[in-house]
């Protein structure tokens with residue numbers, strides 16, 4: 437049996453050279469973060485190790501370009517399409533073209549919003565809502581010992597119209613107020629401002645917030661990804677705010693640079709978003725080729741965890757991104 441949980445998979449039953457003829461079209465959304473670059477490398481490496489030919493296209497964070505890339509895979513008559521959508525909507529037409537051509541689509545990382553879910557075979561990726569839950573639980577636990585106070589959160593959100601942004605926000609709001617009512621502690625999101633998952637925009641948002649004299653009232657920064665957090669830390673260097681102490685910082689991805697910041701005490705909690713999707717994608721494609729579409733679940737979650745300043749840092753696995 438081929439696992440779908442990231443374990444090594446057996447090669448398809450056919451002869452070794454059977455996979456030589458298999459061509460996979462891989463449309464990636466962009467290269468905006470170290471996380472995204474590792475995500476790309478993980479998928480390409482695992483599929484090529486399996487003997488598949490991978491046609492890789494970078495969408496440069498442009499949906500029209502991604503649609504053109506997918507159309508080129510259809511014209512080329514690839515055997516399968518691996519697709520990491522930039523945003524949630526606007527994919528119905530091109531996915532119908534792939535379905536008409538009889539080409540299975542494996543959606544990886546962010547979700548697509550389509551009326552007909554048969555237009556893609558499966559979604560392989562993180563549980564973004566769980567990531568938000570973990571961030572919120574850290575914050576509610578951090579302030580558990582306090583009473584009769586209000587904690588203000590500034591949320592630095594990712595790209596609009598994407599499932600990580602939507603679900604991380606939902607998950608965070610679900611858990612920030614956990615078990616605090618009895619101590620009369622209120623944790624509230626004072627502002628949620630978009631930084632598009634990009635370092636430069638994360639820095640600009642915090643610089644503006646500082647200029648407007650609002651940063652002093654903020655107790656917690658919840659940032660949807662490490663790139664924006666790095667930008668925020670750069671902006672804070674121009675103030676007397678001590679990150680990790682005056683300002684509690686919770687961030688998502690767990691890029692190496694951010695784990696280093698955790699160890700230095702510059703941030704307090706780093707929620708892992710696992711970019712190592714390659715093995716999961718490879719196993720799902722192998723299973724499809726060997727046993728058909730019915731053998732593939734609609735959702736395949738990648739495993740991930742959370743790191744914080746009060747843990748034994750030697751337990752943090754090396755970061756490949």
Ligand code: GZL
Nearest residue numbers: 468469471545600633661709
């Ligand atoms: C989440 C992924 C996000 C990362 C960011 O799976 O879509 O996009 O958290 C990246 O680093 O930009």
